[in-house]
Amino acid sequence: xxKKFYTVIIPEVHEHKVKQIAESVKRYAExxxxxxxxxxxxxxxxxxxxKADDPRKKDKKIDIKSLTDIIEIDTEKRICxxxxxxxxxxxxxxxxxxxxxxxxxxxxKTITIGGAVSGCSIESMSYKYGGFHDSCLEYEIVTxxxxxxxxxxxxxxxxxxxxxxxxxxxxILTLIKFKLIPxxxxxxxxxxxxxxxxxxxxxxxxxxxxxxxxxxxxxxxSPEKCVLCKGTFVEKVPYFNIYTRxxxxxxxxxxxxxxxxxxxYLFRYDTECHWLTRNYxxxxxxxxxxxxxxxxxxxxxxxxxxxxxxxxKLSGKPDVVADVFVPYSNIRAFWKWYIEFFNYFPLWxxxxxxxxxxxxxxxxFMEGIEDNLFIDCAIYGFRxxxxxxxxxxxxxKVFELRGVKxxxxxxYYPEDIFWTWYNRSLYDEVKARTDPRNLFRNIYxxxxxxxx
Ligand SMILES: Cc1cc2nc3c(=O)[nH]c(=O)nc-3n(C[C@H](O)[C@H](O)[C@H](O)COP(=O)(O)OP(=O)(O)OC[C@H]3O[C@@H](n4cnc5c(N)ncnc54)[C@H](O)[C@@H]3O)c2cc1C
Numbered sequence: 001x002x003k004k005f006y007t008v009i010i011p012e013v014h015e016h017k018v019k020q021i022a023e024s025v026k027r028y029a030e031x032x033x034x035x036x037x038x039x040x041x042x043x044x045x046x047x048x049x050x051k052a053d054d055p056r057k058k059d060k061k062i063d064i065k066s067l068t069d070i071i072e073i074d075t076e077k078r079i080c081x082x083x084x085x086x087x088x089x090x091x092x093x094x095x096x097x098x099x100x101x102x103x104x105x106x107x108x109k110t111i112t113i114g115g116a117v118s119g120c121s122i123e124s125m126s127y128k129y130g131g132f133h134d135s136c137l138e139y140e141i142v143t144x145x146x147x148x149x150x151x152x153x154x155x156x157x158x159x160x161x162x163x164x165x166x167x168x169x170x171x172i173l174t175l176i177k178f179k180l181i182p183x184x185x186x187x188x189x190x191x192x193x194x195x196x197x198x199x200x201x202x203x204x205x206x207x208x209x210x211x212x213x214x215x216x217x218x219x220x221x222s223p224e225k226c227v228l229c230k231g232t233f234v235e236k237v238p239y240f241n242i243y244t245r246x247x248x249x250x251x252x253x254x255x256x257x258x259x260x261x262x263x264x265y266l267f268r269y270d271t272e273c274h275w276l277t278r279n280y281x282x283x284x285x286x287x288x289x290x291x292x293x294x295x296x297x298x299x300x301x302x303x304x305x306x307x308x309x310x311x312x313k314l315s316g317k318p319d320v321v322a323d324v325f326v327p328y329s330n331i332r333a334f335w336k337w338y339i340e341f342f343n344y345f346p347l348w349x350x351x352x353x354x355x356x357x358x359x360x361x362x363x364x365f366m367e368g369i370e371d372n373l374f375i376d377c378a379i380y381g382f383r384x385x386x387x388x389x390x391x392x393x394x395x396x397k398v399f400e401l402r403g404v405k406x407x408x409x410x411x412y413y414p415e416d417i418f419w420t421w422y423n424r425s426l427y428d429e430v431k432a433r434t435d436p437r438n439l440f441r442n443i444y445x446x447x448x449x450x451x452x
Contacts, residue, residue: 009069009070009071010071011071013069014069014071014083014175017066017067017083017174018140018142018148018174018175019148020066021062021063021064021067021142021172021174022142022146022147022148023146024062024063025038025062025142025143025144025145025146025172026145026146028060028062028439029144029145029146029437029439032060032437032439036059036060036439037055037056037059037060037439037440037441038059038060038061038062038144038439038440039056039059039060039061039062039168039440040061040062040064040168040172041061041062041063041064041065042064042065042085042112042114042115043065043068043085043087043112044085044087044110044111044112044299045110045298045299045302045303045306046115046302046306047108047110047111047115047119047298047302047408048119048408048409049305049312049318049321049408049409049410050302050305050306050309050312051309051318051410051449052309052310056446062172064084064085064114064172064174065085066083066085067083067084067085067086067114067174067175068083068085068086068087068090069082069083069086070082070083070086070091070094071083071175073094073095073098073100073180075098075099075100075180078100078179078180078181078182079137079177079178079179079180080095080100080102080177080178080179080180081175081176081177082113082175082176082178083174083175083176084112084113084114084117084172084173084174084175084176085112085114086112086113087109087110087111087112088102088105088106088108088109088110088111088112088113088116088266088267089109089110089263089267089270091113092105092263092266093263095180095183096183096262096263099182099183100180100181100182100183101180101181101183101262101266102132102135102178102179102180102181103125103129103132103134103135103178103179103180103181104116104121104122104123104125104126104129104130104131104132104134104135105123105125105266106121106122106123106132107123107124107266107267107268107269107270107274108267108269108270108273108298109267109270109297109298109299110298110299113132113176113178114172114173114174114176116131116132116133117132117133117136117139117163117164117173117176118163118164118165118166118167118168118173119165119167119406119407119408120133120164120165120406122350122352122376123217123350124215124216124217124229124231124350125181125214125215126350126351126352126353126376127204127207127208127211127213127216127350127351127352127353127373128211128353129181129353130352130353130354130355131164131352132178133164133165134355135178135179136176136177136178136179137152137153137177137178137179138150138151138152138160138176138177139151139152139159139160139163139173139175139176139177140173140174140175140176141159141163141170141171141172141173141174141434142171142172142174143171143433143434143435144171144434144435144436144437144438144439144440145435145436145437148174149171149434151163158359158426158429158430159430159433159434161358161359161360162359162360162426162427162430164358164360165358165360165407166360166427166443167407167443167446167447168440168446169431169435169440169441169442169443169446170430170431170434170435170440171434171435171440183233183262184233184234184235184262185235185261185262186233186234186235186236186237186240186259186260186261186262186265187214187215187231187232187233187234187259187260187261187262187265188231188232188233188234188237188257188258188259189229189230189231189255189257189258189259189260189265190229190230190231190232190256190257191227191228191229191230191252191253191255191256191257191258192227192228192230193225193226193227193228193253194226194227194228195224195225195226196223196224196226197220197223197226197332197335198332199226200218200220200226200228201331201332203228204216204218204228204351204375205328205373207228207230208351208353208373213230213231213232214231214232214233215229215230215231215232215265216228216229216230216231216351217229217348217349217350217351218348218349218350219249219252219253219346219347219348219349220345220346220347220348220349221252221253221345221346222345223339225253227252227253229252231265233262234259237259238259239259240259240260240261240264241258241259241260242260242261242264243260243264243268243271244264244271244296245271245288245292247271247272247283248268248269248271248272249269249272249274249275249346269298269348270297270298271296271297272296272301273297273298273301273302273380274348274378274380275346275380275381276301276321276380276381277295277296277301278381279311279312279314279319279381279383280295280301280304280311282295282296282301314383315383315384315385317384317389318384318391318410319381319382319383319384320342320344320379320381320382320384320390320391320394320409321379321380321381321408321409322378322379322391322394322405322406322408322409322410323376323377323378323379323405323406323408323409324376324377324394324398324403324404324405324406325352325354325374325375325376325403325404325406326374326375326376326377326398326401326403327369327371327373327374327401327402327403328371328373328374328375329369329370329371330401330402330403331375333401334375334377334397334398334401334403337397338377341388341390341393341397342379342382342390344379344382346380347377347378347379348376348377348378348380349375349376349377349378350375350376350378351373351374351375351376352373352374352375352376353372353373353374354371354372354373354374355372357369359423359426360422360423360426360427361404361421361422361423362419362420362421362422362423362424363423365402365420365421366402368402369402374403379394389412391409391410391411391412392412395411395412395413395417399417399420399421404421407443407447410449411447411448411449411450412448412449412450413444413448413450414450415444415448418444418448419444422443422444427442427443
């Protein structure tokens with residue numbers, strides 16, 4: 001990445017860039033042959049699971065590499081306006097200089113704000129603030145017909161709500177206005193280890209109700225070692241650690257307390273891409289010392305997966321990398337099943353406050369679910385064995401428990417099941433408005449591995 005990010009630019013410069021993108025969409029749309037689809041060329045690597053035979057490789061690329069600047073940081077109103085292709089790491093460097101961070105900061109450095117809306121990013125502040133989309137106030141979008149529109153919860157609310165979790169199938173996000181929250185320079189971490197998942201859940205519930213932490217997530221190292229990671233902003237520290245060479249997730253088992261600079265806290269999982277480095281042998285100290293800067297970091301790990309996809313399926317079937325959002329009332333049932341079928345650790349657990357069931361989820365599917373607290377269980381790198389398709393098994397179980405498996409990964413949903421949990425009628429309504437020729441593919445077509 002050679003481009004300089006986070007230049008604060010005047011709105012006219014942004015308008016010029018977006019007009020160019022809209023014109024190229026119009027031009028391509030006019031000349032598109034049947035079966036020709038569009039996808040995006042961004043400045044940073046994609047944080048969806050790399051697939052060797054992904055048909056998107058043959059798509060017409062819309063270049064949005066220029067969309068990496070900030071228009072405004074308003075510390076009084078606590079609002080930022082930035083272009084959708086800016087990676088969080090660069091955005092955060094700038095907002096931290098003003099004493100603020102976005103309301104939700106996904107943990108991998110090069111996730112972009114547009115990608116975070118489209119792919120439902122959440123993290124350790126989500127137990128209070130929800131996902132990144134929940135902190136957003138307005139989107140600018142280039143549609144599949146090259147129209148430039150603005151939407152918010154007040155203006156065009158259906159479009160605003162449906163681009164969240166639509167994985168770019170309703171248009172191109174070009175500008176995002178979102179809330180900022182005050183930050184301090186350091187984060188004090190406290191690691192509390194519980195001997196059972198039940199005891200661990202009691203602690204999660206207590207902090208969820210009290211909202212007394214700045215950050216809360218967990219690493220389940222084993223059923224008997226459930227570590228709740230509690231973070232609080234602090235001004236001053238007795239010492240601090242940075243996990244760019246050392247392995248963060250292991251430190252949660254080894255320590256009771258730690259201090260991290262806020263920037264390094266936010267991206268604490270980036271070096272290992274959570275713990276996917278394990279599957280590439282990159283926890284080996286010799287290899288880390290020799291080639292760390294080329295191999296470590298989520299961008300490198302995901303690029304390795306893109307270039308050498310066989311490494312992500314050494315068992316013959318793709319390793320499982322997936323997030324599932326399970327209603328709190330059903331999490332114990334999920335855990336029991338997970339132990340029986342996966343029994344794979346560490347498991348990353350992120351409590352997630354959902355203000356209201358998102359409109360892209362079929363309301364009939366969620367009937368009877370009263371929870372505002374969901375638990376995100378993130379599985380990184382489980383090696384499949386035997387005949388079972390573990391991805392499909394996960395889909396079935398989560399469906400039964402009225403949860404959602406995010407689509408960032410391999411998806412094997414039969415079409416009727418997919419449209420049982422996804423809100424087809426509202427999706428189709430918005431799609432007819434923003435991409436009537438289906439140039440970005442419909443979401444089932446785009447995200448399901450079985451549809452090729
Ligand atoms: C290994 C791995 C680890 C992850 N870890 C985390 C984590 O720690 N925290 C977390 O919150 N999430 C995590 N994620 C999920 C991640 O947040 C989502 O996949 C997110 O969508 C990635 O954003 P991106 O900027 O990389 O976009 P991409 O991966 O490039 O795109 C994701 C989807 O969004 C669409 N899209 C991207 N930009 C735009 C745009 N400007 N307009 C319209 N559509 C767009 C793309 O077309 C694509 O369908 C992880 C994913 C993986 C695979």
